[in-house]
Amino acid sequence: xxxxxxxxxxxxxxxxxxxxxxxxxxxxxxxxxxxxxxxxxxxxxxxxxxxxxxxxxxxxxxxxxxxxxxxxxxxxxxxxxxxxxxxxxxxxxxxxxxxxxxxxxxxxxxxxxxxxxxxxxxxxxxxxxxxxxxxxxxxxxxxxxxxxxxxxxxxxxxxxxxxxxxxxxxxxxxxxxxxxxxxxxxxxxxxxxxxxxxxxxxxxxxxxxxxxxxxxxxxxxxxxxxxxxxxxxxxxxxxxxxxxxxxxxxxxxxxxxxxxxxxxxxxxxxxxxxxxxxxxxxxxxxxxxxxxxxxxxxxxxxxxxxxxxxxxxxxxxxxxxxxxxxxxxxxxxxxxxxxxxxxxxxxxxxxxxxxxxxxxxxxxx
Amino acid sequence: xxxxxxxxxxxxxxxxxxxxxxxxxxxxxxxxxxxxxxxxxxxxxxxxxxxxxxxxxxxxxxxxxxxxxxxxxxxxxxxxxxxxxxxxxxxxxxxxxxxxxxxxxxxxxxxxxxxxxxxxxxxxxxxxxxxxxxxxxxxxxxxxxxxxxxxxxxxxxxxxxxxxxxxxxxxxxxxxxxxxxxxxxxxxxxxxxxxxxxxxxxxxxxxxxxxxxxxxxxxxxxxxxxxxxxxxxxxxxxxxxxxxxxxxxxxxxxxxxxxxxxxxxxxxxxxxxxxxxx
Numbered sequence: 352x353x354x355x356x357x358x359x360x361x362x363x364x365x366x367x368x369x370x371x372x373x374x375x376x377x378x379x380x381x382x383x384x385x386x387x388x389x390x391x392x393x394x395x396x397x398x399x400x401x402x403x404x405x406x407x408x409x410x411x412x413x414x415x416x417x418x419x420x421x422x423x424x425x426x427x428x429x430x431x432x433x434x435x436x437x438x439x440x441x442x443x444x445x446x447x448x449x450x451x452x453x454x455x456x457x458x459x460x461x462x463x464x465x466x467x468x469x470x471x472x473x474x475x476x477x478x479x480x481x482x483x484x485x486x487x488x489x490x491x492x493x494x495x496x497x498x499x500x501x502x503x504x505x506x507x508x509x510x511x512x513x514x515x516x517x518x519x520x521x522x523x524x525x526x527x528x529x530x531x532x533x534x535x536x537x538x539x540x541x542x543x544x545x546x547x548x549x550x551x552x553x554x555x556x557x558x559x560x561x562x563x564x565x566x567x568x569x570x571x572x573x574x575x576x577x578x579x580x581x582x583x584x585x586x587x588x589x590x591x592x593x594x595x596x597x598x599x600x601x602x603x604x605x606x607x608x609x610x611x612x613x614x615x616x617x618x619x620x621x622x623x624x625x626x627x628x629x630x631x632x633x634x635x636x637x638x639x640x641x642x643x644x645x646x647x648x649x650x651x652x653x654x655x656x657x658x659x660x661x662x663x664x665x666x667x668x669x670x671x672x673x674x675x676x677x678x679x680x681x682x683x684x685x686x687x688x689x690x691x692x693x694x695x696x697x698x699x700x701x702x703x704x705x706x707x708x709x710x711x712x713x714x715x716x
Numbered sequence: 717x718x719x720x721x722x723x724x725x726x727x728x729x730x731x732x733x734x735x736x737x738x739x740x741x742x743x744x745x746x747x748x749x750x751x752x753x754x755x756x757x758x759x760x761x762x763x764x765x766x767x768x769x770x771x772x773x774x775x776x777x778x779x780x781x782x783x784x785x786x787x788x789x790x791x792x793x794x795x796x797x798x799x800x801x802x803x804x805x806x807x808x809x810x811x812x813x814x815x816x817x818x819x820x821x822x823x824x825x826x827x828x829x830x831x832x833x834x835x836x837x838x839x840x841x842x843x844x845x846x847x848x849x850x851x852x853x854x855x856x857x858x859x860x861x862x863x864x865x866x867x868x869x870x871x872x873x874x875x876x877x878x879x880x881x882x883x884x885x886x887x888x889x890x891x892x893x894x895x896x897x898x899x900x901x902x903x904x905x906x907x908x909x910x911x912x913x914x915x916x917x918x919x920x921x922x923x924x925x926x927x928x929x930x931x932x933x934x935x936x937x938x939x940x941x942x943x944x945x946x947x948x949x950x951x952x953x954x955x956x957x958x959x960x961x962x963x964x965x966x967x968x969x970x971x972x973x974x975x976x977x978x979x980x981x982x983x984x985x986x987x988x989x990x991x992x993x994x
Contacts, residue, residue, distance in 0.1 A: 406893055427893040429893045430892055430893070435894070442883055442890040446905075508894070
C-alpha cells in the first residue's frame with residue numbers, strides 16, 4: 352500500500368466475563384491516514400467495543416491488536432494515545448465553562464502556553480460556530496451545540512485520529528442530517544483519520560469513504576458505499592443495507608434442455624439474462640436477493656411476473672409499491688409517482704442482472 | 717378583575733407567612749430566654765421575667781475563668797473537625813467506587829456497610845470503651861474521631877454513592893481520553909462536581925462530633941479531651957444545686973459555632989438541593 356496507514360486493527364479479540372461473552376472475535380481493519388471509516392452494524396455487533404479498544408477504554412485480549420501510525424499502542428493508557436473520542440452522550444464536564452471544556456485536553460497536557468491554548472480554542476470555536484457560547488456552562492447550551500463542543504474538544508487536541516461513537520444518535524432527525532454534513536466537511540478540511548460508529552445505514556452510506564459492516568464481533572465486508580450496496584459479499588450485508596429492504600425469495604435452479612431457469616413459488620424465469628450465472632448450475636436451492644429499484648412495473652411479456660398491488664407508500668420523490676405474487680410479498684421502488692392503484696393486477700420485470708444469489712450458508716454466489 | 721386576582725394571591729401569602737411566623741417563634745422563644753437568662757445575676761434566675769433587672773456578666777466570667785469552658789469548646793471543635801476530615805477521607809473515595817465502578821461483591825459489601833447504620837450504636841459504647849483502653853485510644857482525641865466513624869462513614873457513603881452514581885455516564889472515560897489518569901479524572905472532574913454535597917456531609921459529620929455526648933462521656937476523662945456537651949451535662953447534674961445562669965452561658969457558647977459554620981457554607985448547601993441539569 353502506497354498510502355500511510357493511519358489505524359490498523361489486527362486480529363482484535365475482546366471477551367467479557369472471562370471469555371463467556373465474545374464482543375470482538377477477530378476484527379481486522381486497516382485505514383489510510385486521513386480517511387474516514389464508518390463501522391456499521393446492528394446493536395451488539397461489537398462496533399463500539401472495537402472503538403473503545405482503539406481508544407484504550409477497553410483492554411483487548413491480544414497484545415498486538417491496535418496500531419496507530421505504525422506504533423503498537425495496545426497496552427498504552429488512554430491519555431497517552433493522542434486519540435480523541437466523542438461519546439454518544441455528550442459527556443461535557445458540567446462544572447466547566449464551554450471554553451474550559453474545549454481546552455480540557457490542552458490544559459491537561461500543557462504542551463502549549465496559556466495564550467496559545469486560548470488562541471487554539473478560539474480558532475476551533477469559530478470553525479464549529481460556537482464562539483458565542485464560550486463563557487456559558489454546558490447546561491446552558493442545546494443538545495446540538497453541546498455535541499459541537501464535544502467535537503471541538505476533540506479537534507483542538509490535533510489528535511492522530513478521531514473516534515466517534517454514535518455522536519449524533521441523541522439528536523433529532525433534522526439536526527442529525529445537518530451535523531452529519533458538517534462532520535464530513537470538517538473531517539475533509541482537517542484531514543484527520545476518523546472512525547465513526549453508527550447503526551444507521553443512511554448515515555454510514557453518506558459519510559464514509561470506507562464502510563466496514565460488522566456482525567457478531569466480526570467484520571463482514573469493507574468497502575465504499577457503492578461496493579457495499581451493489582456488491583455485498585453475503586446475505587447479511589445485502590439485507591442489512593438498503594431501505595426499503597432487499598427482496599428475498601427462496602428459489603431453485605432448474606435445467607430444461609440445457610437452458611437455466613430460476614423457479615420460485617411466484618415465477619419461473621430464464622437465467623440467461625443474468626451474466627455469469629453458470630456457477631449457479633451446481634446449486635439446487637438458492638436465495639434470490641433483488642433490490643426494490645431492480646423491480647419495475649412493465650407490460651406483459653414471457654419474462655415478466657404477474658402480481659397484484661397491495662399497498663402504495665408515496666415518499667415524494669420516489670414511491671414504494673408493495674406487491675403480492677402467489678403469496679410472496681415484493682417491494683418495488685418507482686421514481687416519482689406511479690399510475691398503478693392498490694388492488695390492480697400488474698406485471699413485473701425483475702432485473703436479474705443486478706440481483707444477488709446466495710447459497711444456504713448465506714454466501715454470495 | 718385585577719383586584720380580584722390580587723386578593724386571591726394575597727390570602728395564601730398571608731396565611732403561609734403567619735404559619736411560618738408561628739414556627740419561628742416556637743424555635744426562637746426558648747433561645748431568647750436562654751440568651752437573656754445568661755445575663756441575669758444569680759439572684760434573678762427564678763424571677764419570671766424576660767429582661768434582667770441588672771445586666772450581669774458574672775455567669776460568663778464563671779463559665780470561662782472557673783469552668784474553663786472555652787477549652788472544652790475548643791475540644792469539641794477539634795473533635796468535630798477531625799471526625800469530618802477523617803470521614804471524608806474514607807467516605808469520598810469509597811462512595812465513588814461504589815457509585816461508579818464495577819467489581820465482584822460490590823452490592824454485598826455496600827449493604828454490609830449500610831447495615832451498620834441499623835445497628836443501635838449505643839450498644840457499641842461499652843465494647844468500644846474496653847477496646848480503646850486496651851489499644852491505648854482511651855482518653856485521646858484520635859480515639860474520639862475513630863469512634864464517631866461508626867455512624868458517620870456508612871451514612872456518608874450511602875448519601876454520596878447515590879450522588880456519584882447519578883452523574884453523567886462516561887465522564888471519567890472522557891477525562892481519561894483527554895489526558896487524565898484514572899485518579900486525575902476523579903480529582904479534576906468527579907470531586908469538583910461533588911463539592912456541594914461533600915460540603916454538606918462535612919457539616920453533618922462535624923455536627924456529629926460537636927453534639928456527641930455518649931462517646932465523649934465514656935471514652936474521655938476530665939483530664940482528657942472532654943467535649944463541651946459533656947461539661948454542660950456535668951454542670952447541670954453534678955453539684956448540689958444547678959447554676960442555671962452558667963448553664964445558659966454554656967448552652968449559648970456551644971450553640972453558636974455550628975450556626976456560624978452553617979452561614980459560611982450556606983451557598984454550597986443550596987447547590988446540593990438545587991435542580992441539576994447536564
